[in-house]
Amino acid sequence: MESPSARDDETTEWLRVLDKASLDHESGLARLHERLLRIARSEVRRRATSIGGPEADDLAHQSAADAMLAILAKLDTFRGESRFTTWAYRFVILEVSSKLGRHYWRGAPQSLDEEQWDTLPDRLGVDPHEYAEARRVAAAVRAAVDETLTEHQRAVFVDVVLRGIPLDALCARDGVSRNAVYKTVFDARRKIRAALVANGYLDVTVRRGESS
Amino acid sequence: MSGMDRLARFLDTDPRDVGCDEAMELLHVYAELAADDPEAAAERLPGVAVHLAACGPCRDDLVGLLAAVSDEG
Numbered sequence: 033m034e035s036p037s038a039r040d041d042e043t044t045e046w047l048r049v050l051d052k053a054s055l056d057h058e059s060g061l062a063r064l065h066e067r068l069l070r071i072a073r074s075e076v077r078r079r080a081t082s083i084g085g086p087e088a089d090d091l092a093h094q095s096a097a098d099a100m101l102a103i104l105a106k107l108d109t110f111r112g113e114s115r116f117t118t119w120a121y122r123f124v125i126l127e128v129s130s131k132l133g134r135h136y137w138r139g140a141p142q143s144l145d146e147e148q149w150d151t152l153p154d155r156l157g158v159d160p161h162e163y164a165e166a167r168r169v170a171a172a173v174r175a176a177v178d179e180t181l182t183e184h185q186r187a188v189f190v191d192v193v194l195r196g197i198p199l200d201a202l203c204a205r206d207g208v209s210r211n212a213v214y215k216t217v218f219d220a221r222r223k224i225r226a227a228l229v230a231n232g233y234l235d236v237t238v239r240r241g242e243s244s
Numbered sequence: 245m246s247g248m249d250r251l252a253r254f255l256d257t258d259p260r261d262v263g264c265d266e267a268m269e270l271l272h273v274y275a276e277l278a279a280d281d282p283e284a285a286a287e288r289l290p291g292v293a294v295h296l297a298a299c300g301p302c303r304d305d306l307v308g309l310l311a312a313v314s315d316e317g
Binding site for chain 2: 071074075078079113114115117118119121122124125126128129165169173198199200209210211214215218221222224225228233234235
């Protein structure tokens with residue numbers, strides 16, 4: 033990784049003004065907040081959510097403010113592995129993700145109580161013309177889900193794969209990390225795959241990277 | 245690609261996958277490498293590359309970070 037002595041001039045300047053002892057500290061904080069807010073606004077727009085107007089701007093402001101706090105709290109952990117701005121912008125991008133996850137529930141669809149197994153082929157990208165195969169796929173996966181997953185794995189798999197609930201929305205609802213949800217789905221995928229291979233639905237020779 | 249091929253791809257898991265926490269911890273490093281050369285980024289941090297290929301939300305964060313960095317010129 034890059035050594036501190038190799039830091040770019042801009043990074044050095046950011047670290048100087050963010051030092052509490054710096055005479056430019058207040059103006060440095062204001063400049064950083066301005067940048068974070070601009071990026072938060074762009075990121076909310078880029079994600080093309082249904083949020084707009086003052087609500088979107090409010091979410092951007094909250095993201096920038098929370099990112100600012102996180103950056104200042106973790107400034108001592110910056111090791112110069114990247115430019116300071118790249119390191120700092122990561123915080124605001126993650127704040128936008130997290131806040132959009134929370135926002136999801138304000139307009140969540142009403143049909144979330146049902147397990148829509150009929151939608152599984154679509155979720156997996158099966159061509160509608162392959163109707164017979166699509167039904168076979170859905171039935172095989174449903175059997176594997178019912179027979180091999182724990183109750184928790186099943187619930188998360190259904191939420192993510194069948195209901196299409198974003199990972200960050202599940203994190204917000206359940207108060208867990210994205211990593212925890214991802215790991216649950218990861219383990220579920222592994223178990224379902226093993227069941228489908230054992231029952232002859234999947235060919236073990238179909239390995240990652242072979243299909244395109 | 246047939247339906248079963250798609251299913252196999254969806255269910256496939258890679259043991260090198262580092263998960264969301266580690267990928268996000270290294271996202272700034274990966275983003276700068278990827279901005280210059282995506283293949284070099286994947287070679288340097290293979291577990292992160294595997295994760296980003298499998299995890300849509302983390303991949304979206306990378307896209308957002310790359311957009312933020314490129315806006316800076």
